[in-house]
Amino acid sequence: MATEIKAPTFPESVAEGSVAAWHKQPGDSVERDELIVEIETDKVVLEVVAPEAGTLSEIKAQEGDTVQSEQILGTLGEAGAKASAAANNAETKVEPASKGKNDAKASESTVSNKQAAASGKIHEVKAPTFPESIQEGTVATWHKQVGEPVKRDEVLADIETDKVVLEVVAPADGALSKINAEEGSQVESEAVLALFAEDAGGEAEAGKPQAESGVEAKGAEEGSDEKLGDKILAPAARKLVAEHDLDVSKIEGTGKGGRILKEDVQRAVDAGNAKKANKPAAAPQLATAAVPAFEGERPEKRVPMSRLRQTIAKRLVQAQQTAAMLTTYNEVDMSAVMELRSQYKETFQKAHDIKLGFMGFFVKAASEALKRFPDVNASIDGTDIVYHGYQDIGVAVSTDRGLVVPVLRDTDSMKIADVEKGIVDFGKRARDGKLGIDEMQGGTFTITNGGIFGSLMSTPILNPPQTAILGMHKIQERPMAVNGKVEIRPMMYLALSYDHRMIDGKDAVQFLVTIKELLEDPARLLLDI
Template sequence: MSIEVRVPTLGESVTEATVATWFKKPGDKVAVDEMLCELETDKVTVEVPSPTAGTLGEIVAAEGETVGVDALLATLTEGEGAAAAPASEAAPAPAAPAAAPQSSGGKDTEDAPSAKKLMAENNVSPADVKGSGKDGRIMKEDVLNAINAPKAAAPAPAAAPRAPVAADQASREERVKMTRLRQTIAKRLKDSQNTAAMLTTYNEVDMTEVMALRNEYKDLFFKKHGVKLGFMSFFTKACIHALKEVPEVNAEIDGTDIVYKNYVNMGIAAGTPTGLVVPVIMDADQMSFAEIEKAIAEKGARARDGKLSMTEMQGGSFTISNGGVYGSLMSSPILNPPQSGILGMHKIQDRPMAINGQVVIRPMMYLALSYDHRIVDGKGAVTFLVRVKEALEDPRRLLMDL
C-alpha cells in the first residue's frame, strides 16, 4: 500500500518551506516516526517523521525546493520489505508538488502565492514572466528567472550593481544562498528600521553589587535549584521592575491604538549557528530568579539545537540582547517589532570611576535602550534605563519593590 508523505502544518502565518535535507534515500527502509527529511521555514526547522513503517519510494520534492503546506514530499510503501518505487523518474518535475498545496478553490491558472509575493517585492509584472506551471501558472522559479535574465530593464533600486571581479578573485569566492531564517532576519530588521521611529538612549551601570551577590550565593543557588545563577536573571528582574513604572516601553502600536501589556513576556535574544533567534519567556514577571534562570538555560539550549517551536518565539512584549558575551563594549540594538523596547547589555570592563571624590576601579557595563519614539517619550526611556541601573547597583531595591 502506497502512503503519501506531505508537508505538515508549519505554524501561524507560515505558508511555505524549503526542503533542507533528506535523511533517507529511495529504497531505504524506515520505521514509524523515523525522521525522513528536514524543512526550513523563515522561523524554525521542522522535521518530518515517517507516518508508518515501510520503504521510501519516490522523493517528489528534492533538497532546495520550495514547498507549501500539505504539498507532497514523497511516497512510502507500507510494510517491511516492500519494494522501493523508482528513485529518479519524477525528480525533474518541480511544478507538480509546488502547485498541489495551492488548491484553494481558485482557477488552475492562479499564480503561486510565493511567485505573487516575489513579483510584488521586485515590481515585476506577470506579463513579463513566462509561467512553467500547469496551464501557464507562474511559479517562484519563473519569477527568479525573469528577474535574473533581462538586464536591459531598469536596474533594481534596492542595491547598487555588483562591481566586476577579476577572474583570479572570482575563483576564490563562494556564493551561498541565504537560508530562510537569514532572509527573515534581514527583512524584519530592515522593516523595523523603516517602520518604527527608533531612538537609543545610553547609561552605564556599576556591576559591583550584583557580582558580589552572585559570588556569595552562586554555590547555594546551584545546590538548591540545580541551575547556575547568572546575570540574566538580575537583568530580567530589573527590566520587569522598570517596566511597571514605564508601561509604554512594554506596549505596542496597533493601528491608531496603543496596546498596554499587563504582563511581561520577556524575549531573550540568542545567537545560534544559523542566525539570531528570540525565544520568549512567558509571564516572566511571575517567576522567581531560579525559574527565570531555568527557562533561559532551557530555551538557550533548544535554540542552539534548532529545536525551538513557533510558539516559543511568539508573543514577546520586551527583549533583552546580550552582546557582551561576544565582547561588545557598546551597540545600538534594533527593535524586535511590534515591541517598543529592547535592552542591550554589553561587556563588563574595569574602569576608573570617581566615587565620593576618590578614583576607584569598578566593573562597569554600558547599557543601551532602543525604543519606539512614536509611543515612548525621551523622559520615559531615560527613566526606564535609570530604574534598571538603580536596581542593579542596589539589588535590594528589587526585594523592596523600590
C-alpha cells in the same frame, strides 16, 4: 464511471501550457488530491491533482504536448479497479507501427509495478500543517534517500520556515520510494514531499522500481529506444539543462521519439556525465591582456540565504523604515551583582540545579521597570496603542541559522531560578532547532546580550511591534570616580533603543536609569523600591 482529468484554468495572460511530467501511469492507483501531472506554462508550473480516489485508466495528453485551459488530459477509473485491467487499457493505446516492441516493454513495466506494490502499502509523506502566520517553508535537509531502510517515527526531512525548523517523520517501517520535493525547494502546508513504501525494510531495493516504474513504462509506451539525430527537449527538461549548463548531446532521452524528459536530465546531473567540455584556450594575442597578479587560490562560495535569515533581514529593515528609532545609553556598576553571584553561586546551584547567571537579574530588573513605565511595555497596532498588563520578555538567542527570540511569559511572577532555567532550556533547544513557533510569538519587550561575544557597545534594533529593546554588553573593569576617589569597577554599558512615536525621551532615560539603580542595589528588587 470514469472521471475526466482536466488542465487547470489558465490566467488570462497565459494562452497555453505544456505537459511537463506525469507522476502516475495507467494502472496506478491514485488517492484523492494526490499529484498526477504537472503543466508548465511560460510563467509557472501548475499541479493537477486527482479529483477523487481511483485508478488512472488513460492518458490523452503525453509529456511535451501543448494543451489548452481546461483541456482533458486523461481519465480516472473507479477506486478499486484492478491494475491489470487498467494496464490492458493502457496497452490498447500503443501505436500499431511499434506494437510488437512496445507490448513487450509494457508488460515488463506492469511486472515492475506489481513488484513495487508487493513491497507494502504506499504512504504520502506530507509537510506539516503550518500556522496561519506561515505561508510556506523550505526543504532544508533529507536525512534519508530513496531505498534506504527507515524505522517508524525516524526523521526523514527538515522543513525550515521563517520562524522554526519542523521535522517530518516516517509513518511506518519501510523506505522512501520517491522524493517529490528536493532540498532547497519551497513547499506549502501539507504538500506531498515524497512517497513511502511501508514494510520495505530489508527489501529497500523494492522501493526503487516503484519510483522508476513510471519512467520505465512511459519510455516503453513512447518508444524511448529509438535514437534520433536531433534532440527534442520537454519544457521542464530545457529549464534544468540551462540551470546546470549541460551538453544536450550527452543526454539520452527516454520520452516519445527520443524526447529528453526532466527525469533524464536529472539522472545526467546526478551522474555528472553531461557536463560541457572545457572551452579551448584563448588565442595567444588575448592572453597578453593585463591581469592583476594574485598568488594562491581565491575561492568563492555562493549559497542561498536561508528562510530564517531572509525573515530576520526583512523584519530588521522594516523596523528601521517604520519606527522613529532612537537609542539612549547608560552604564551600570556590576559590583553588587557579581558579589551576590560569588557569595551564593554554589548554594544557588545546589538548591535549584542551575547556575546563577546575569540574565536573571536583568530580566527581573526589566520586569519591575516595565511596571513603572507602561509606555515602554506597550506596542503600536496601526493607529492604536496596545497597553499590556503583563510582562512577556523575549531573550535573543544566537544559533547557527540566525537569531531567534523565544519569550519568557509573565516574568514579573517568575523567580530568578525560573528565569535561568528557562533561558538555558531556550538556548539548548534553539541550537537544536527544537523551539516551537508559539514560543517565539508575542512578547512585550526584548533583551539582547552582545556582551557574551565581546561587544563593548552597540545599538540594538527594535523587534516589531514592540516599542523598546534593551542591549547588554561586555563587563569591563574601568577606573571610576567613587566618593572622590578613583576605583577600579566592573562596568557594563547599557543601550535602550525605543520607538519615539510611542515613548518620549524622558521616559526612555528614566526607564534605563531605573534598571541601573535596581542592578547596582539588588536589594531594591526584594523590597520593591
